[in-house]
Amino acid sequence: MSAKVTILFLCTGNSCRSQMAEGWAKHLKSDVLNAYSAGIETHGLNPNAVAVMKEAGVDIFSHKSQLLSDFDDIDFDVVVTVCGHAHETCPYFPGNAKIVHVGFPDPPALAKELAAQGASEEEQLACYRTVRDEIKAYVATLPESLGL
Template sequence: MYWFSCYAMLSILFICTNNAGRSQLAEAICNHEFADSFKALSAGARATQVSAELYQYFQQHELQASHQTSKALESLPAQKFDYVITLCSEAKQECLSLPDSPGVLHWELPSTRDEQGQPRFDDIAALLRQQLKRLQTYIQQRPQSLEPLQVFKLLSDETRLQIMMLIEDEQRLSVNELCQALAESQPKTSRHLALLRESGLLSTTRHGQQIFYHLPDCHDAWVAKVLATTRIANPSLINLPLLRLRELRLQLANQES
């Protein structure tokens, strides 16, 4: 079970070397400004001490984080996080054993102090907000039921793979167009389309009496890349279907003229 999953939000553990600057700031901003999506905690390869200047920054920017203290990873109770995010290269290298998580990310952030030793909390906070916004947007847009094993299982069928490649190539296609291109019956083509739509790999749009199938607007980037790469590397898989499709469109154009 995921930590805080009953509240329909995702848990994040931020890690930096000493848990004194970057990860403390990330925890505070995440819990204050992105509380509708995430619940954050922070830790370090080792525990040190949060600076008084950072506490002052929290207070000045109304970040309710005066309770935050530096914690070592080993002091955390066993729990599973949705995301574990390291914030410096030292933490990435030193923390060889990370808490259990399906999502491990690395956001390289500069030190919270410049070369003269002056704090630059505003700069780090801006970078953190940018990264958190990207993560939040991705999570809100991703198809929730789309899992790698499911995707590759669906694409292991030649007809479904051809359908996805044709739609990746043509942007949108109707059932009739796909039947003609694949030289398959309408019931068989519709069954394959239903599986692809239910999985989140395809979406539909109605225009008049016609239903068109297309890739979802919020398609996972990795799925789109798989389809594009497959299309480029294996053009012969849909050469004949594309020829049939163009013949169909030519016939329809001649009938209208």
């Protein structure tokens, strides 16, 4: 493959999963991917996502939560929806963008459920670490797994 694949990771709020995916793509695959992330809405950058990515040696602190419309001028080769809501509401992309859905669990929702059951902060962070590692494993397969 001679040209880099331009990829967008899309989630509802661009606060956690899509940010992790962008971070991993830039960290692991910057030689073959131009990676971006956006949301249908913006919810701000999740501090727990930042913390667990930093633990893994990936700094996403400078990322910001962005809207899909912030990237109207970019022709994406691939749009990966990383949550069910984004997949269900994924807008039409002009051109030849391939839309792929790879759903990952929602760490804030999982952590909230655990907190309601009396889980410690460390146990809640484990949700973020698990999803972080699942996203890393997926990103490691790119771009080959996309069948472009």
